[in-house]
Amino acid sequence: MRTRSKWPPILAAAAWAGLIFGTSCTVVMPHDFFAWIAAHILPDAESMRRFRVFWGLGWFAVVKGWHAAEFAILFLLAKATLDALRCQRSSRRIPIALAFCVLFAISDEYHQTFVPGRGGTWTDVAIDVSGATLAALTASFRQRRHTGEPG
Numbered sequence: 001m002r003t004r005s006k007w008p009p010i011l012a013a014a015a016w017a018g019l020i021f022g023t024s025c026t027v028v029m030p031h032d033f034f035a036w037i038a039a040h041i042l043p044d045a046e047s048m049r050r051f052r053v054f055w056g057l058g059w060f061a062v063v064k065g066w067h068a069a070e071f072a073i074l075f076l077l078a079k080a081t082l083d084a085l086r087c088q089r090s091s092r093r094i095p096i097a098l099a100f101c102v103l104f105a106i107s108d109e110y111h112q113t114f115v116p117g118r119g120g121t122w123t124d125v126a127i128d129v130s131g132a133t134l135a136a137l138t139a140s141f142r143q144r145r146h147t148g149e150p151g
Helices: 007-024 030-040 045-085 090-112 122-147
Strands: none
Touching: 007 045, 007 090, 030 045, 045 090, 045 122, 090 122
């Protein structure tokens, strides 16, 4: 019988955490962002004007939605790592993976306080944790449904 390697989920989780950390080290200024969009995606003035209106109305949902999504993905990769390692009982893997995401979110926001042009905020921690929590609740629901445990 062939056993699965434990390395793919570990490497995927580490790579994703590294991606989050790496993007936290950068700042994209609005002027640079709009200049890049105008040069590469929307070269005509009317499309660019409409995009500026859209971005003015929707940037919060796009940017903060991505924060939540990246931490939901981090949770799934952390849980997959714990599943592969089988280092805890299966009932403890979800809270451990969620705790890891909470600590990572706090450390990432703290790290941003040292990046010129960035700043760490508790609201971003809350948004990050909400994404991880949603993934954890979904995983918990699926686990209970799969094992037949009462809700």
